[in-house]
Amino acid sequence: MSYMSRYRDWLLSDYFDESTKAELEAIKENEAEIEDRFYKNLDFGTGGMRGKMGAGTNRINKYTVRKATQGLANYIINYSDNGRQRGVVIAYDSRHNSAEFALEAALVLAANGIKTFLFSEMRPTPELSFAVRHLNAVGGIVITASHNPPEYNGYKVYWQDGGQVVPAQARDIIAEIEEIDDFAIVKTISKEAAQADRLLKYLDQEVDAAYQQALIDVLPQLDLAAEQGKKLKVVYTPLHGTGSTAVPQLLKKIGFTNFKLVKAQADGDPEFSTVESPNPEDRSAFKLALELAEQEQADLILATDPDADRMAAVVKTASGEYQALNGNETGVLFTDYLLNTGQKNNSLAATGVIVKTIVSTEMAAQIAAAYNIEIVDVLTGFKYIGEKITEFEKEDNKKFLLGFEESLGYLIGEYARDKDAVVAAALFAIMALSYQLQNKTVLDRLAELRAEYGYYLEDLESLRLEGKEGQEKISKTINKLREELPTKIAGRKVVNVKDYQQSKEFDLTADTEKEIKLPKSNVLQFLLADQAKLTIRPSGTEPKLKLYFAVCEEDEEQAEEKLAQFKAEFMEQVEKLINSF
Numbered sequence: 001m002s003y004m005s006r007y008r009d010w011l012l013s014d015y016f017d018e019s020t021k022a023e024l025e026a027i028k029e030n031e032a033e034i035e036d037r038f039y040k041n042l043d044f045g046t047g048g049m050r051g052k053m054g055a056g057t058n059r060i061n062k063y064t065v066r067k068a069t070q071g072l073a074n075y076i077i078n079y080s081d082n083g084r085q086r087g088v089v090i091a092y093d094s095r096h097n098s099a100e101f102a103l104e105a106a107l108v109l110a111a112n113g114i115k116t117f118l119f120s121e122m123r124p125t126p127e128l129s130f131a132v133r134h135l136n137a138v139g140g141i142v143i144t145a146s147h148n149p150p151e152y153n154g155y156k157v158y159w160q161d162g163g164q165v166v167p168a169q170a171r172d173i174i175a176e177i178e179e180i181d182d183f184a185i186v187k188t189i190s191k192e193a194a195q196a197d198r199l200l201k202y203l204d205q206e207v208d209a210a211y212q213q214a215l216i217d218v219l220p221q222l223d224l225a226a227e228q229g230k231k232l233k234v235v236y237t238p239l240h241g242t243g244s245t246a247v248p249q250l251l252k253k254i255g256f257t258n259f260k261l262v263k264a265q266a267d268g269d270p271e272f273s274t275v276e277s278p279n280p281e282d283r284s285a286f287k288l289a290l291e292l293a294e295q296e297q298a299d300l301i302l303a304t305d306p307d308a309d310r311m312a313a314v315v316k317t318a319s320g321e322y323q324a325l326n327g328n329e330t331g332v333l334f335t336d337y338l339l340n341t342g343q344k345n346n347s348l349a350a351t352g353v354i355v356k357t358i359v360s361t362e363m364a365a366q367i368a369a370a371y372n373i374e375i376v377d378v379l380t381g382f383k384y385i386g387e388k389i390t391e392f393e394k395e396d397n398k399k400f401l402l403g404f405e406e407s408l409g410y411l412i413g414e415y416a417r418d419k420d421a422v423v424a425a426a427l428f429a430i431m432a433l434s435y436q437l438q439n440k441t442v443l444d445r446l447a448e449l450r451a452e453y454g455y456y457l458e459d460l461e462s463l464r465l466e467g468k469e470g471q472e473k474i475s476k477t478i479n480k481l482r483e484e485l486p487t488k489i490a491g492r493k494v495v496n497v498k499d500y501q502q503s504k505e506f507d508l509t510a511d512t513e514k515e516i517k518l519p520k521s522n523v524l525q526f527l528l529a530d531q532a533k534l535t536i537r538p539s540g541t542e543p544k545l546k547l548y549f550a551v552c553e554e555d556e557e558q559a560e561e562k563l564a565q566f567k568a569e570f571m572e573q574v575e576k577l578i579n580s581f
């Protein structure tokens, strides 16, 4: 069916409501807009759906949310024995329509006889992951578009272990959704009927309390926080998102009473009106927090992204400046701190394992090796870290200690299967306090680690290439590099190449190849003669080509210089390549 006929269908069918039709009527002269809204269905990929809100098949709206949920309901009915009774937990963030879409999803499930547990207000994504396990539900849904701009929303699906569905399972769910070729097949009932049939239950503070307790149970050095927590001045911003429902409560409860919230960013503002982008990877997101920190002379600033699964920290240096840490630096500090405290108090399991993604720093592997602790690499995406935790649970010789990724995602403990900015914020505060009591900062500790293990420095460059043309350029660029593997990158010899799409690792010096034991993924990784590393992959959540640069040198100066030169030279190389298509 052409986009125009789909558009007309929506305009004429009785199924769609008046405001949807009015919105569509208003674009009747704008063919490009009609095409964009109707040329396809919004993709339900392995991470669920994410896109702009609005009327149309290629948009997030109550109809596309209902349809996806009907597919999920069919999947639950077909693939689980008692999924209807176990039910599905639904959470949502502070975005426009998030609460409405969450209710729509609940009503479709209820109409299919599936019990639903709906949070009565916005909550962090990791709390949903916890709640699925806590309530022994068969799955979960989160309505969120993380840090995307205000006009976006998203729909993420979780399964019974509390982890986001991985590709094999997502394929079956997608197949169920694609089977639905008519919106009229989608079942729904009224909220009153769902409640009367006991198929819709609102979650109360019991789950919040259990979640907070689960975090307290996995945090180290709580005695220190309880006794001395007030010595650390903390500023926190939820960047207008769900973190405000959990982070202040936890920090205060464990002893960080010298705590200031960035009030202007404490409400769930769907416009994220005080920030350019509510992404803690973006330094500008810290503007208001920095002002408050300077005024209060705070030791530490913590920020969580709008669905509170990613956390970033900014720390005060010895000279009183504020310095942001990237995800790799925080991951390294957590690795060192957890292994060190675990060893000191004899609680470090010899079977402990740390899980990180292939694009996250190798420095953590060096530290883990010094403690004889295994480190496992998985593909980009916390769902793969979650999957490992569930695997470890079934093996008695593996105990999950920490999962982290360079994009600011961290988890300790087995209470959830997704990255948790709430626990990460508390862990960071405890770690910072513990160093403060030793008269140093986390940056001093990082410097000690770099002196011991090598000066690892990493950076990410993203090239935004939008639309169909952009997508094609991204694929062509990676394919070209794959077909004609470069022997030199930025003037350095390539010694090893990992092609995760072909599951092959090529040792170019020994001229041998071996198999990579990870699911296939469109990623290329080049190791250069001087230990520098480059990884290139298309983003799975945004129209971007992502390039991860890593170097390891003797000291800061050499590392900074090497990284800058490496980046500049390769970016020129890759931009030339992109422009040739």
Ligand SMILES: O=P(O)(O)OC[C@H]1O[C@H](O)[C@H](O)[C@@H](O)[C@@H]1O
Residues within 6 Å of the ligand: 357, 380, 381, 382, 383, 405, 407, 409, 538, 539, 540, 541, 542, 546
């Ligand atoms: O790099 P992308 O595919 O856009 O994904 C961005 C991020 O999305 C999620 O948060 C995943 O858990 C991360 O592993 C990933 O880094």
